[in-house]
Amino acid sequence: MANNYDVIIIGSGPGGYIAAIRSAQLGLKTAIVEREHLAGICSNWGCIPTKALLRSAEIFHYAEHAKNYGLKIEGSVTADLKAIVSRSRGIAERMNGGVGFLMKKNKVDVIWGEAKLTKPGEIVVSKTTKKPVEPQAPLPKNALGEGTYTAKHIIIATGARPRALPGIEPDGKLIWTYFEAMKPEEMPKSLLVMGSGAIGIEFASFYRTMGVDVTVVEVMSQVMPVEDTEIANFARKQFEKQGMKIILDAKVTKVEKSANSITAHVEKKDGKVEQITADRMVSAVGVQGNIENIGLEALGIKTDRGCIVIDGYGKTNVPGVYAIGDVAGPPMLAHKAEHEAVICVEKIAGLPNVHPMDKAKIPGCTYCNPQVASVGLTEAKAKAEGYDIRVGRFPFVANGKAIALGEDQGMVKTIFDKKTGQLLGAHLVGAEVTELIQGFVIAMNLETTEEELMHTIFPHPTISETMKESVLDAYGRVLNA
């Protein structure tokens, strides 16, 4: 039967499209359904276009500070917002085109439309209610459309959307979600960012670097609440030096709108309320899974706090139905979605030795200035879990490469189990740490000990040397500080 597959995947984000490729590689007849944008949120509205914006901001920053590097730029450097946004959108288009190409290359059928599970092994695809993202590379020529499709295995990879606080719902004009923040038509003079998780702080960093007066309001007592407190505080001081205003232990309780600005009522811990007026506000209070209207109720698929409940291999409580990525719960990160995809499909294909997801070893990266990256336990969590720990630290000010680059504000912190020498966590802040963290992720995956890390040769001069020095510091053997 033409409409019958081994595996159908609903959603083509990093979870869905990686599942499709791996499934096809394993010889399974595979189709993927998408209603809006091939490549999902990550490539169209998330990971990639934000990094494009942040790159423009970074280059703007360097141009403004050219004289620190002995360079003169005649006249002032100006930002062309339209061109910056257009570059970011062009990159998103290239990414969605890339996924179209990969589907074709791997002989995965693309079905364009909105999918709903009707019974185990069956979905109905109807005309999409979503406006396809713009710009979008042409769909594969042989893309299929509305109809009923069957498969032995159905993987739900429908992703997530912005969460909204009651009474402070984004309106797309004055109160933005990441969609509007990603393609501003005009640069606001002032911006209030509600929430300092990765999404909020990346936008705060972009707009501040572009000269916008940015205030961040965070309900917790530190920025980037999931990060190690010492690292988050280090980053906060850098943000404040750049002129960002950060209000911690405070919540936005009400927003009044006027023609072209908002006034937020910000309630602090002591009950005092400060009114802050800004041109625009970004609501960055998290995301919620896309679990509605996909037939979960009819099939009795279990959900918990807005996400589908799965085991370590992506299986739901209903045989033949699986979930991966953001819709299957936190951490809501693209690389977590991709890894879950591979595990899920390999288990479906019956491969031996498929390891279940190990959430303790998922790195997290925030691409603000300075960048923040981490893996494993924070100092507070390690102590709360009862570990007797050794902590090592090394500052970028003592690293030759960081000084040569003019990037001497950063630090590495490593946490070891005193008893076994096991690396429990690594936390970095500073230039390019999102590229460095993988060294520690590999170390953790291989269950490397402190001894092995200390015997590893790191190239000189590199910022990565701070990683080794941090380990040496944990054992009283630091060399360059």
Ligand SMILES: Cc1cc2nc3c(=O)[nH]c(=O)nc-3n(C[C@H](O)[C@H](O)[C@H](O)COP(=O)(O)OP(=O)(O)OC[C@H]3O[C@@H](n4cnc5c(N)ncnc54)[C@H](O)[C@@H]3O)c2cc1C
């Ligand atoms: C601003 C921002 C920045 C981010 N930056 C990073 C980052 O730097 N690093 C990182 O790891 N993560 C980042 N993320 C998170 C990352 O984008 C997500 O974790 C990732 O996209 C999740 O992948 P997914 O496959 O689960 O879902 P998604 O990428 O959300 O894809 C789901 C797809 O399913 C489709 N779909 C939904 N319902 C249906 C249906 N019924 N029928 C057909 N199709 C359907 C949707 O249209 C969508 O294309 C960021 C997110 C945002 C918003």
